[in-house]
Amino acid sequence: MISPVKVWRRQKTIRDLLGKEGAIVTWTKIYTPPPQFKHIAPYIIVLVKLNDGQNVCAQLIDCIDYSLINVGKKVIITLRKLRESLLDDVVPYTIACKFI
Amino acid sequence: MKSHIIGYYTTRFGELWENSLFDLVEEAIVGALKDSDLEMGDIDAIFFGNMLSGVLENNLHAGAKIADIFGITIPIFRIEGACASGGLAFHLAHEYVQSGKGKTVLVIGAEKMTDVQPEYISQGLMAAASGEEQESGITFAGLYALMTRAYLNKYGYSKKNLAAIAIKNHAHGVLNPTAHFRKTITLTQVLESSTIADPLGLLDCSPVSDGAASLIITTDLTHIKRRGGVHILSSQVATDSISLLQRDSLIELKATQIAAEKSFVESKIHRKDISVAEVHDCFTIAELFAMEDLGFWKKGEAGERAIQYETLRNNNGPLVVNPSGGLKAAGHPVGATGIKQIGELYTQLIGHADKRQIKNVKYGLAHNVGGSGGTAVVTILGI
Amino acid sequence: MKTGITSYGFYVPQYRIRVADIARVWGKNASEIERSLGVMEKAVSTAAEDSLTMAYESSNIAIKKYKQPIGALFFGTESPVYAVNPSSTILGELLNIGNNYLAYDTQFACKAATGALISALVLVESKQIESALVVASDKATSKPHDMLEYTAASGSVSIIVGEKKPILTIEAWESFSSDTPDFWRREGIKYPSHGGRFTGKPSYFKHIIGSVTTLLSKTKHKPENFAYAVFHMPNGKFPAQVASQLGFSSRQIKRSLVVSELGNSYTASALMGLVATLEYIKPREKILFASYGSGAGSDAFIFTATPEIEKKRLFFSKKISEKKYVDYPTYLKYMKII
Numbered sequence: 001m002i003s004p005v006k007v008w009r010r011q012k013t014i015r016d017l018l019g020k021e022g023a024i025v026t027w028t029k030i031y032t033p034p035p036q037f038k039h040i041a042p043y044i045i046v047l048v049k050l051n052d053g054q055n056v057c058a059q060l061i062d063c064i065d066y067s068l069i070n071v072g073k074k075v076i077i078t079l080r081k082l083r084e085s086l087l088d089d090v091v092p093y094t095i096a097c098k099f100i
Numbered sequence: 101m102k103s104h105i106i107g108y109y110t111t112r113f114g115e116l117w118e119n120s121l122f123d124l125v126e127e128a129i130v131g132a133l134k135d136s137d138l139e140m141g142d143i144d145a146i147f148f149g150n151m152l153s154g155v156l157e158n159n160l161h162a163g164a165k166i167a168d169i170f171g172i173t174i175p176i177f178r179i180e181g182a183c184a185s186g187g188l189a190f191h192l193a194h195e196y197v198q199s200g201k202g203k204t205v206l207v208i209g210a211e212k213m214t215d216v217q218p219e220y221i222s223q224g225l226m227a228a229a230s231g232e233e234q235e236s237g238i239t240f241a242g243l244y245a246l247m248t249r250a251y252l253n254k255y256g257y258s259k260k261n262l263a264a265i266a267i268k269n270h271a272h273g274v275l276n277p278t279a280h281f282r283k284t285i286t287l288t289q290v291l292e293s294s295t296i297a298d299p300l301g302l303l304d305c306s307p308v309s310d311g312a313a314s315l316i317i318t319t320d321l322t323h324i325k326r327r328g329g330v331h332i333l334s335s336q337v338a339t340d341s342i343s344l345l346q347r348d349s350l351i352e353l354k355a356t357q358i359a360a361e362k363s364f365v366e367s368k369i370h371r372k373d374i375s376v377a378e379v380h381d382c383f384t385i386a387e388l389f390a391m392e393d394l395g396f397w398k399k400g401e402a403g404e405r406a407i408q409y410e411t412l413r414n415n416n417g418p419l420v421v422n423p424s425g426g427l428k429a430a431g432h433p434v435g436a437t438g439i440k441q442i443g444e445l446y447t448q449l450i451g452h453a454d455k456r457q458i459k460n461v462k463y464g465l466a467h468n469v470g471g472s473g474g475t476a477v478v479t480i481l482g483i
Numbered sequence: 484m485k486t487g488i489t490s491y492g493f494y495v496p497q498y499r500i501r502v503a504d505i506a507r508v509w510g511k512n513a514s515e516i517e518r519s520l521g522v523m524e525k526a527v528s529t530a531a532e533d534s535l536t537m538a539y540e541s542s543n544i545a546i547k548k549y550k551q552p553i554g555a556l557f558f559g560t561e562s563p564v565y566a567v568n569p570s571s572t573i574l575g576e577l578l579n580i581g582n583n584y585l586a587y588d589t590q591f592a593c594k595a596a597t598g599a600l601i602s603a604l605v606l607v608e609s610k611q612i613e614s615a616l617v618v619a620s621d622k623a624t625s626k627p628h629d630m631l632e633y634t635a636a637s638g639s640v641s642i643i644v645g646e647k648k649p650i651l652t653i654e655a656w657e658s659f660s661s662d663t664p665d666f667w668r669r670e671g672i673k674y675p676s677h678g679g680r681f682t683g684k685p686s687y688f689k690h691i692i693g694s695v696t697t698l699l700s701k702t703k704h705k706p707e708n709f710a711y712a713v714f715h716m717p718n719g720k721f722p723a724q725v726a727s728q729l730g731f732s733s734r735q736i737k738r739s740l741v742v743s744e745l746g747n748s749y750t751a752s753a754l755m756g757l758v759a760t761l762e763y764i765k766p767r768e769k770i771l772f773a774s775y776g777s778g779a780g781s782d783a784f785i786f787t788a789t790p791e792i793e794k795k796r797l798f799f800s801k802k803i804s805e806k807k808y809v810d811y812p813t814y815l816k817y818m819k820i821i
Contacts (some may be wrong), residue, residue, distance in 0.1 A: 006661040010235075012755060015577050017792045019543065026253075026350060028245035029298040030238065036221040037237035039819065045238045047246050047344065057236045057246075061531055062497055064807045071253065079539045082237055085243035091564055093573075094235050096531065 004090040017077050022050035022072045029059065036084045046097055048075055060069050061096045074100045103317050105137025105481070107327035108443040113311035113431030114280040121153055121212035124312035126169055126188040128436075132314035136327060143316075144202030146176040147188030149209035150435035155224040156216050166208075176250040180371045182228030183382060186313070186438020187468030187477030191335045193317050199262065203320040207375055210312035211433035221308055223433075228431055228471035230343035236299075241383065243344055243472040245297035248385040250350040252299065254400070259299055261403035262384035263290035265371050266303050268412045269381060269422050273429025275456035280309045280431030290405035304384040309431030313439040315446070325413070333367035333463070333480045336360075354427055355476035356393035356469065364395075370465050371395050374480070375419055376448050376461045377411075378441035380469040381426040390420070390467055394478070413458060420458045423448060449483040486608040488549075488786070492544025492641045493758045493797065494537050495745060496528040500814045501624025502633045508811050509628050515755025517630055520633055521719020525746025527809060528622050529638035529817045534560045535570050538620035540696045540752075543642035544797070545782055546616065548748070549643050552776040553578075555585040555603060559595030559750045562622045563588060566670065574618065585612070585705075592666060592714055595750045596640075600626045601656055601782060605642040608611070614645035621749035625792065627820065636746025640754035650792040651761075651770070654785040657701045659693035666777035683787055687717065691725050691773045694757025694783035699771075702785060706730040709785075710768035711760045715753040715775035716742035721758075738763055745803065757786075762799045 017032040025047045033041040046069075063069065071094040079092055105401060111124050119127070133139060146166060151361040153159045174463035181188040186209030193207040214223050226234050229243060237248075242289025252258065266285060273279040285303060293301035317332065318324060337408070338358035341347055348354060364371065371394075379394065381387035388402035397405055405411075411421035424430045427437055445464035447453045466479040501524045517523055529700075530538060538558065545557035558571035571586035585606075586811040589595045596619030603615035620639035625631035665686035678686075691714060699705065706712070711732040714722035718817075719742050726736045737754030748755055753774040760770060764790050773783040815821040 011576060018539075018577060019547075022368075026246045026250040028238075028249065028300075029295070030240045030242050031295050031297065032239060032241070033219070033237060034224065034226060034239060035219045035225070038219070039816070041239060044241055045236055045246070047350070057233050057238060057345055059236055059342075059531075064497065078543075079536050080261075081533055081536055082531050083235065083757065091533075091535075092456075093536070093577075097542055 002085050002089045007051045007090050014056045020050050021046040025049050059096045062098045076100050102331045104324050104329040105315050106318055106327040106445050107316040108446050109135050110278050110313035110440055111311050112278045113309045115214045116310040125210045128314035130314035132316050136316045140170055142204055143206045145205045147189040147193040147207045149185035150225050150463050151185045155227050174387050182470035183434050183477045184468045184470030184475040184477050191337050191477055194335045197319045200356050204318040206316050208314040209436040209481055211435040212310050214310050220245055231274045241297035244383040245300045247350050257403035261406055262304055263287050264406040265384040265387045266428050269426035269428040272423050273425025276425050277332045279425040279429050281429045283433050284461040286308045297335040306427035306432040307380050309433045311433035311436045313436045313443050330446050333482045334363040335479045336362040337477050339475050340473055344472055353389055353473035355473055359476040360394045363430050363480050367480040369480055373463045374465045376445050376458050376464040377421045379467040381428050423456050441466040445481050485652040486646050487652035488642050489541035489645040489649045490545045490549040490643040492541040493802050494540035494546050495526050496637050497806050498527040498809050499524045500527050500809055511566055523743050525636035527817050530819050533564055534562045535564050538574050538618045539641035541639035542618050545641040545643050545691035551614045553584055555615035556674045557599035557617045558617050559589045559599050561749045564800045575588050585633040588775045592747045594774040594782055595678055596780040597774040607644050614643055618695035619750035623749045624674055634747040635746045638748030638751040638755055648791050650795050651786040653700050657740045659690050659696045659781045660780040663779035686779050687721050687775050690779050691775050694781035695773050697727055698783040709771045712736050712740040712771045713756040714773050717747050719743045759799050761796050764788045
């Protein structure tokens, strides 16, 4: 069971990151996911330096052309549901990146 | 007065289906006592390094569990620092005798990983990373892959420069009777191994293993006279941010650099005096970082020097690295690794390394890292 | 000041599956299905998306350029994340609109959002609140092999109702409601069920004709007064047929017929047709808009474009042309059926 309180506390941080823009610093593609991420595997994780100086680690979603993934490529932060939860859990949303 | 290591025992590392965590703990403790010709009554305290028993088995309070097994009442401490749990346990055990709180202590590092499916181990290991990293679905291989890409891009290296580490360590592992893997691997095999987290493939990654290793440290002159043993010249710990997001650089581990510098200062030994080292190759890239961060090689050189096999035994290099097979070939039961590394140095320094003995070794260095670089322990031993 | 739509946003996922690729799996004649449904392909959202994430995408666009306080947030969907727990407040929190707003989630099949649009309109017009955000969002599900599989799609449209510089004024509205069980889904059941041909004449047609005829009559408008007409699109045939029956030409509905390329995004379906139309509409031109929700009901509106539309229209056709096709197994993976 995912703690609803943890989801609630985390939400404010997620909200403040939404819509922020930045550039890719480095990336990888995960082929052996943890159990709660199997349903969306394989997936790309990027480390992004935001324009405000913060670093974030997030999945790169809706990437049609892998050849576009490069250091310096601009991305924006949006909302996705990545972590699978149990049928009776509170749903934990999180940040993801997509190309601008 | 300097503490000495006077005894060591390691179990086999591998998929040890018949043994539970505490079966392994018991075997290693009994083995170390036997090796040092001591009894439990001679031990003043026990230090236990382990990462996952809480996460994977809902088993904590290890001190009481060990007390239960041996029918003892001495102080027993469980220490956790992700993959540096063993090194940290050793460090605290050393501090304990140095401070005079006890004269002879036993350090045991152990891990039981194969009772659980691989994806749950992957998830458990991620407890050593930050919440943000966990939330993204990244794995440990992924964190090191992020660093790998940054390093390969910066210095113009390729996967071949990584593969050389795996090939070397497997060649060493062949000679180590307790290693998880005792076969050589080829460049083709490494490059073609299935991708775990791009650009790291299966053979860039240390395996999931069970195992336990135990050492006895003492300042007791009677035991030292009887056994000889090896001096502990320094043991230093440094930390850095748990998360890659907060690091100053993605292509080096500051914690290693700080711990190494402090360790060389404390021991008054120079890098060129070290002829054998056990470094933390959880992934091939980690050994490249280690060689640079420990100061053996200059920043950016490791990729090139790795494919020259400068640290392969019998290659006439001044320094042999990971004669045990490293984490890659000897295996990586997380909590046990830090102890095994020091134990391997001990075995080499007292001349008992058998087929993998390196000649003329006087000083050895062990390097144990936690997580993606949040903790580093550097230990220097001398004969 | 006239009340109207002051800002809007839309989200269509970039993935598509062709009707032909679905038909082939079940051994059906693809061109026959394409022809009878008037649908060629539909939009598919990924396994990381649900009605809330899509609502965020569309409402973020609507709200980004609109800085007035939001006094109400209504979330209409047929694929709610929770059976009990408001998505409207999750969205409100993520959009950072504070706490001083009325929120509720609505369900009425495909007209869940347009019913809320009427409530929003009345709240703003009576000056009880300054503006309201109405969101339609669906990740429409369908049982594999069922006819709905060819059309049930994903999408979201967000609309802000207010008085400051509307791009469309809302001249009048009419709602027509009855108890007609043409399409339903029980609590705890994964896929909807429907009455086959019963969904036609006694359902879709009766209610849209009901709302539109009353609206036209009471406002004394004729079909030729309108530059465009937009009807709910369960497939490509029904809206064309109801338009004809009501006296609208195929030219008037042409721009809105996005269903052939995007499928039916349920609560967002008719609104997506409206968004497509707004790309072309000129100031002072009128739109006759009618949604349909099974169960059943229809909400009809008369919108008039203002000069503001020239500054604020969104480019829809280019955006939806950026797409990638997926195969059937990937579609099942994205819909979390496998």
